[in-house]
Amino acid sequence: MVERRIRAARFPVVKNFDTFDFIAIPGLNKMLVLELARCEYILRRENIIALGNSGTGKTHVALALGLAACQKGFSVGFTTAAALVSQLLEARDERRLLKLQRDLASVKLLIIDELGYVPLSPSGAELLFETFSQRYERGSTIVTSNLPFEDWTSVLGSERLTGALLDRLTHHVSILTMNGDSYRLKQSAGRRRVVARAEQNQAHAAAPETGKITQS
């Protein structure tokens, strides 16, 4: 059953908290995250918003919370804001919007990743708003975004719509602030250092310093 829920959730990759390094992101409230991993917020139909710059582990945390929910027996759906909106627009054009909206409203936990990277068309924003509206107090939603709330209007286009969406989304919410250095950049910088050291050692082995030779 857990396997089936994980497949149905359509996670791009499966991640958990065992591989998440909380020390790398000191601004993140570890206690709160571990409490959320117990999934009681899903019973209370509360939401989670993870905000922060790129590469700080927002998607990782959302995936790990999604996996925890699958393991606890909740149905989960994972999507990005851009993919969800194009799915909604396509469904509307093909006259199967109601069915998709019903499916989206019925999962216990819907994860909408990456709100903010792509500005939405007016009808796209409207359909996204409807999704939140239909889930309001019926199920839990996790949203991740690289933008602070005051900039969400630039994605949704309309101040009125953004206000109404935030009103619903933040009524019962835990906010995870995940600002910090990009873990990706840190890792690739780390890799570059390792490579540079290896190259140095190699050069050293090929042409040992004369001083060392006379000493030995």
Ligand code: ADP
């Ligand atoms: P974001 O969604 O905030 O842009 P991601 O969650 O995609 O960032 O993180 C980028 C990569 O770095 C992923 O492979 C993720 O697993 C890894 N990562 C980020 N933060 C951490 C962390 N604190 N501990 C372990 N891996 C991390």
Ligand code: MG
């Ligand atoms: Mg991400």
